[in-house]
Amino acid sequence: MSLKTRILGLAAALIIVAASASWLAYRELSENIIERWGQQVAEIQVRYDSARLLQSLEREIGLARQMASSSTLIQWAQNPDDPALQADAIRQMESFRSNFRDNSYFVALRQNGHYYYNNAANEYAGNQYRYTLDANKPEDAWFFQLIDEGRDFHLNVNPDVELGVTKVWIDVLMRNDQGEIVGMVGTGLNLDDFLQDIVDIGQEGITTLFVDYNGAIQLYRDRNYIDFASIIKPEGQKNTVDLLFEDPQDKQQILGMLQMLKQREGRVGAVESGFVTVDGRKHLAGVAFLPNIGWFEITLVDLDTLVPTSYLWPLVAVFLVSLLISLVLFHLIIQSRILRPVVALEDAVKRLREGNFNLPYLPKPDNEIGRLVDHFETMANRVQLNTRDLEQKVAQRTEELQRLARIDALTGLKNRRGLDELLEAEIERSDRSQQDFGLIWLDIDHFKAINDRHGHQAGDEILCRVALWLRANVRPYDQPGRWGGDEFVVLLSPCDAPTLERIARRICEGVEEESRKTGLPVTVSVGGYLWKPGDSSDTILREADRALYQAKAGGRNQVCIQEDSSVLPEA
Numbered sequence: 001m002s003l004k005t006r007i008l009g010l011a012a013a014l015i016i017v018a019a020s021a022s023w024l025a026y027r028e029l030s031e032n033i034i035e036r037w038g039q040q041v042a043e044i045q046v047r048y049d050s051a052r053l054l055q056s057l058e059r060e061i062g063l064a065r066q067m068a069s070s071s072t073l074i075q076w077a078q079n080p081d082d083p084a085l086q087a088d089a090i091r092q093m094e095s096f097r098s099n100f101r102d103n104s105y106f107v108a109l110r111q112n113g114h115y116y117y118n119n120a121a122n123e124y125a126g127n128q129y130r131y132t133l134d135a136n137k138p139e140d141a142w143f144f145q146l147i148d149e150g151r152d153f154h155l156n157v158n159p160d161v162e163l164g165v166t167k168v169w170i171d172v173l174m175r176n177d178q179g180e181i182v183g184m185v186g187t188g189l190n191l192d193d194f195l196q197d198i199v200d201i202g203q204e205g206i207t208t209l210f211v212d213y214n215g216a217i218q219l220y221r222d223r224n225y226i227d228f229a230s231i232i233k234p235e236g237q238k239n240t241v242d243l244l245f246e247d248p249q250d251k252q253q254i255l256g257m258l259q260m261l262k263q264r265e266g267r268v269g270a271v272e273s274g275f276v277t278v279d280g281r282k283h284l285a286g287v288a289f290l291p292n293i294g295w296f297e298i299t300l301v302d303l304d305t306l307v308p309t310s311y312l313w314p315l316v317a318v319f320l321v322s323l324l325i326s327l328v329l330f331h332l333i334i335q336s337r338i339l340r341p342v343v344a345l346e347d348a349v350k351r352l353r354e355g356n357f358n359l360p361y362l363p364k365p366d367n368e369i370g371r372l373v374d375h376f377e378t379m380a381n382r383v384q385l386n387t388r389d390l391e392q393k394v395a396q397r398t399e400e401l402q403r404l405a406r407i408d409a410l411t412g413l414k415n416r417r418g419l420d421e422l423l424e425a426e427i428e429r430s431d432r433s434q435q436d437f438g439l440i441w442l443d444i445d446h447f448k449a450i451n452d453r454h455g456h457q458a459g460d461e462i463l464c465r466v467a468l469w470l471r472a473n474v475r476p477y478d479q480p481g482r483w484g485g486d487e488f489v490v491l492l493s494p495c496d497a498p499t500l501e502r503i504a505r506r507i508c509e510g511v512e513e514e515s516r517k518t519g520l521p522v523t524v525s526v527g528g529y530l531w532k533p534g535d536s537s538d539t540i541l542r543e544a545d546r547a548l549y550q551a552k553a554g555g556r557n558q559v560c561i562q563e564d565s566s567v568l569p570e571a
């Protein structure tokens with residue numbers, strides 16, 4: 001896997017890990033904030049809803065209490081058959097009717113069970129007595145139940161079958177001076193209006209409901225859940241608030257909150273809150289106890305409606321776009337600051353390793369890699385210079401060695417190898433130009449005897465002198481060389497037969513003449529041959545050697561020119 005893939009993979013993995021951690025932290029934080037905020041909202045909402053309910057009820061309750069404490073009514077309740085008292089009482093009741101918001105009232109007398117009622121339309125004027133309550137009738141049980149319980153005040157949501165109305169009834173016990181219950185008075189508020197004003201107020205995401213002291217639902221937007229006339233229902237048959245929740249834990253929690261608030265009944269404004277699930281959606285439930293009416297107010301706040309998760313989408317989008325931009329930027333920075341220079345450097349190192357000093361352009365970022373590239377270029381230049389220097393020296397040495405390999409160390413003339421190469425080149429050139437050349441082969445006479453007599457050193461000196469004389473007696477462009485031992489060869493180019501003979505003789509005579517001056521006279525025998533088209537180097541050398549043999553055989557110190565290769569017999 002390439003470095004680029006690894007770095008990008010690692011970066012992506014790190015960014016994803018960091019992003020996931022941030023996302024989780026963000027979610028945790030935002031959920032905490034929303035929960036805390038929701039809790040506050042729920043508590044404020046509970047107080048607000050409670051205040052609204054109490055505001056609309058308190059006046060009615062006050063009036064009902066006032067009515068219950070009316071001495072006229074109490075007196076009449078104790079003497080229900082007294083027509084004068086009844087007339088006063090009816091007048092009194094009617095005056096209260098005009099004050100109640102619903103413009104209705106009821107009065108029920110304990111002694112005879114008579115139930116009096118009149119409504120806003122004054123429908124029962126002069127006929128306020130409606131019916132007699134019967135302890136055996138289930139629909140009248142509320143009255144007897146309340147008297148049995150002896151609670152001075154009670155709110156009751158109940159359909160009155162006889163009157164054909166469903167109301168939120170405010171029931172207040174009437175007591176005489178001895179504290180005995182003599183009857184019950186109150187008024188009713190139209191349930192539909194009440195629900196519309198107090199419960200179903202159209203606040204999106206907020207559900208308000210009221211439950212009684214036992215948790216039975218009293219006011220709720222869905223009438224099917226309302227526990228009508230719950231006072232007369234035995235425990236277990238009531239529509240209690242836990243019906244709204246599916247999760248047993250939620251049921252427990254709500255009932256627990258009611259219990260908690262009951263225990264803290266004295267504390268005004270106490271609110272309990274917690275999370276519950278309603279219709280599959282998470283809600284925050286706020287619960288408050290309303291001591292004035294003995295009910296609980298429950299507010300359910302749907303957090304998803306108040307703070308929809310769609311609010312978070314722009315944030316998620318920003319987050320994802322930032323993530324993408326970060327990755328692209330990271331990639332570009334790593335690419336330009338590290339990867340591209342490293343890849344170029346690797347390519348340059350490869351070229352250098354292969355001996356190619358033609359380096360590509362190397363980007364140099366302003367960092368460690370840039371400095372590394374700089375050092376590399378300096379090193380590459382140095383290596384290039386050193387290599388060139390070395391190559392130059394090697395070339396020079398090689399040339400020198402090649403030259404030396406073709407030079408005879410003793411005489412400084414071309415050696416046999418040099419002569420061979422010259423001869424081959426000359427044959428080629430002559431073949432092209434058809435210009436003749438000649439070859440002279442000479443050998444010092446009785447050289448062995450000289451060596452033997454004067455020593456090898458003296459022999460060497462003679463060899464050197466012969467070489468000098470040879471050089472002196474040929475033309476500047478002729479090529480003399482030492483074939484080996486005491487034998488020398490001279491290549492004469494261009495040449496013709498007379499020139500060949502003339503120079504051969506000049507050499508022969510020159511050596512004799514010059515050597516005589518040294519006090520150690522030597523002579524040479526000389527053979528010559530003029531090249532003819534088609535002759536190979538072997539032919540030329542053989543013919544010249546034959547001529548030399550002839551010269552030796554002829555008595556030495558003489559010149560013999562081989563005219564025709566085919567004429568002379570083999571030596």
Ligand SMILES: Nc1nc2c(ncn2[C@@H]2O[C@H](COP(=O)(O)OP(=O)(O)OP(=O)(O)O)[C@@H](O)[C@H]2O)c(=O)[nH]1
Pocket residue numbers: 443444445446447448449451455456457458459460463484485486552556
């Ligand atoms: N001093 C010296 N002697 C050499 C060198 N190379 C060969 N010789 C000697 O040269 C002699 C050559 O002898 P030959 O050419 O065989 O015979 P020669 O005595 O010259 O007699 P001819 O050629 O028949 O006249 C030998 O004794 C070699 O040892 C050298 O480099 N230095």
